[in-house]
Amino acid sequence: MTDHESLPETLADATDRELVGIVAVADNGIIGTDGAMPWHLPEDLRHFKETTMDHPVIMGRITYESILETLGEPLPGRTTVVVTTRDLETPENAVVAESLEEGVRRAEKAARERHDDAERIFVAGGASVYEQFLPALERLIVTEVHREPDGDAHFPDWDRESWREVDRDDRDGFAFVEYVRE
Numbered sequence: 120m121t122d123h124e125s126l127p128e129t130l131a132d133a134t135d136r137e138l139v140g141i142v143a144v145a146d147n148g149i150i151g152t153d154g155a156m157p158w159h160l161p162e163d164l165r166h167f168k169e170t171t172m173d174h175p176v177i178m179g180r181i182t183y184e185s186i187l188e189t190l191g192e193p194l195p196g197r198t199t200v201v202v203t204t205r206d207l208e209t210p211e212n213a214v215v216a217e218s219l220e221e222g223v224r225r226a227e228k229a230a231r232e233r234h235d236d237a238e239r240i241f242v243a244g245g246a247s248v249y250e251q252f253l254p255a256l257e258r259l260i261v262t263e264v265h266r267e268p269d270g271d272a273h274f275p276d277w278d279r280e281s282w283r284e285v286d287r288d289d290r291d292g293f294a295f296v297e298y299v300r301e
């Protein structure tokens with residue numbers, strides 16, 4: 120078991136690839152409701168697909184199950200690394216990890232073996248996984264959704280002073296924004 124303060128170093132030590140958080144978050148911080156997304160934004164789904172394609176994507180078990188329910192399979196063209204304490208059976212393009220550290224190690228292996236040495240490892244939620252990974256993330260790719268939905272899953276509070284906006288693409292009702300850690 121790793122203590123909280125040394126976790127970022129432990130995770131970063133497990134890979135030389137950039138650890139990148141990708142999230143869609145409402146103006147009130149909500150990211151989910153009842154285990155699902157609180158909105159249907161096809162442009163955001165396309166953006167997520169294009170950004171993460173041919174990379175490893177780490178996610179928590181609840182998010183994984185919500186994707187299985189929607190798509191009937193894990194994200195095509197990517198390796199999903201499911202963080203869980205359960206003994207899940209997964210199809211070929213998904214693997215299970217019992218800790219964040221093991222998740223990064225498995226993502227690193229998938230990047231090397233299946234994704235032509237992809238330079239990034241994505242962290243795709245949900246709330247508990249973002250919260251635990253945040254100190255180790257180097258880049259955040261955020262869809263800022265200009266709504267105030269009800270919900271039960273939040274993106275963790277993050278210190279904006281420690282992050283620099285490097286890209287912004289304003290659309291109708293939302294924006295694709297990229298931040299790097301200062």
Ligand SMILES: NC(=O)c1ccc[n+]([C@@H]2O[C@H](COP(=O)([O-])OP(=O)(O)OC[C@H]3O[C@@H](n4cnc5c(N)ncnc54)[C@H](OP(=O)(O)O)[C@@H]3O)[C@@H](O)[C@H]2O)c1
Pocket residue numbers: 141142143144149150151152153154155156178179180181182183185202203204205216217218219243244245246247248249251272
């Ligand atoms: N808006 C967005 O961009 C976005 C993205 C992703 C998800 N979401 C939303 O977020 C919500 C889900 O978030 P959530 O926090 O409830 O669930 P989650 O983070 O997806 O999954 C939580 C589960 O992951 C496992 N887990 C987490 N940390 C672990 C660790 N350190 N070691 C081992 N296992 C660990 C545990 O699974 P076990 O119980 O199996 O041990 C835990 O119950 C949903 O509403 C979803 O739609 C939104």
